[in-house]
Amino acid sequence: xxxxxxxxxxxxxxxxxxxxxxxxxxxxxxxxxxxxxxxxxxxxxxxxxxxxxxxxxxxxxxxxxxxxxxxxxxxxxxxxxxxxxxxxxxxxxxxxxxxxxxxxxxxxxxxxxxxxxxxxxxxxxxxxxxxxxxxxxxxxxxxxxxxxxxxxxxxxxxxxxxxxxxxxxxxxxxxxxxxxxxxxxxxxxxxxxxxxxxxxxxxxxxxxxxxxxxxxxxxxxxxxxx
Numbered sequence: 042x043x044x045x046x047x048x049x050x051x052x053x054x055x056x057x058x059x060x061x062x063x064x065x066x067x068x069x070x071x072x073x074x075x076x077x078x079x080x081x082x083x084x085x086x087x088x089x090x091x092x093x094x095x096x097x098x099x100x101x102x103x104x105x106x107x108x109x110x111x112x113x114x115x116x117x118x119x120x121x122x123x124x125x126x127x128x129x130x131x132x133x134x135x136x137x138x139x140x141x142x143x144x145x146x147x148x149x150x151x152x153x154x155x156x157x158x159x160x161x162x163x164x165x166x167x168x169x170x171x172x173x174x175x176x177x178x179x180x181x182x183x184x185x186x187x188x189x190x191x192x193x194x195x196x197x198x199x200x201x202x203x204x205x206x207x208x209x210x211x212x213x214x215x216x217x218x219x220x221x222x223x224x225x226x227x228x229x230x231x232x233x234x235x236x237x238x239x240x241x242x243x244x245x246x247x248x249x250x251x252x253x254x255x256x257x258x259x260x261x262x263x264x265x266x267x
Contacts, residue, residue: 076217080224082151082158084118084127092126094239094262099132099225101233102143102165103173110234110249111166117255124263129162131218132225132233138174139185141218142209146189148217149208154197161196168192238262 081097083089098114100107118127131144143165151158170176177185190205197205208214228237236243236250238258243250250258 074216074220074223076220079128080221081128081130082147082155084129084159085122086156089126089128092124094121094125094259095128096125097128097130097237097240099130099228099230099233099235100162101132101134101137101140102147102162103137103140103169104134104233105169105173106232106249107234108166108169111163113250113252113255116252117259120256121259121263125259129158130225131221132230132235133218133222134233138177139172139189142182142185142189143172144221145209145214145218146193146205148214148221149205149211150193150197152208152214152217153201153204157193157196157198161193164192164196 089095096114096118098110100111114127118125131147133141133144146165147158147161150161165172172185172188180188186206186209190202190209193205194202225235229242232248234248239262243258
């Protein structure tokens with residue numbers, strides 16, 4: 042038994058070293074690319090990092106829970122402005138029809154007009170049922186891109202339709218939507234909406250927090266700053 046145990050030790054060391062080596066290779070291959078700027082859309086513009094409290098939200102425009110959570114979050118932002126900032130990240134869920142295309146549309150809109158991302162998000166929420174699951178099962182990818190381009194034009198501005206359509210053929214916007222998803226994965230996001238406050242995730246039961254809950258979370262943080 043002693044000989045077996047002694048002989049096993051070097052073998053375990055070898056296995057650990059190989060596991061560590063291949064683990065590093067795996068990590069390097071799976072690591073998300075570093076974007077040219079920090080991912081996300083700042084609500085209302087302005088200086089994000091100077092606020093006392095920063096909320097990060099991971100949203101899927103085709104997610105009903107994301108839609109339900111937006112109104113109370115927006116109410117809280119207006120109540121606390123300018124002491125609270127919001128940075129929104131897109132997170133395309135594979136089980137929501139047309140999710141990635143809608144996330145990509147947000148990146149296209151933000152690329153063309155940085156003040157249009159949130160108006161477009163609200164348009165997606167308003168018309169979500171027209172683009173969700175059964176409503177578009179018979180539609181082609183080209184038809185969805187066309188519909189989303191016309192919707193985005195309402196947010197970006199008249200005369201922007203051609204540029205928006207071009208955005209769907211631009212690898213830059215495809216990469217931006219992919220990076221947003223990978224960034225969410227790197228933060229441990231598994232569903233939408235997901236929220237972080239000053240870098241700390243809210244409990245999973247708080248997927249759709251109401252206005253009172255936002256007050257309970259943020260009020261103590263602001264009091265600590267006084």
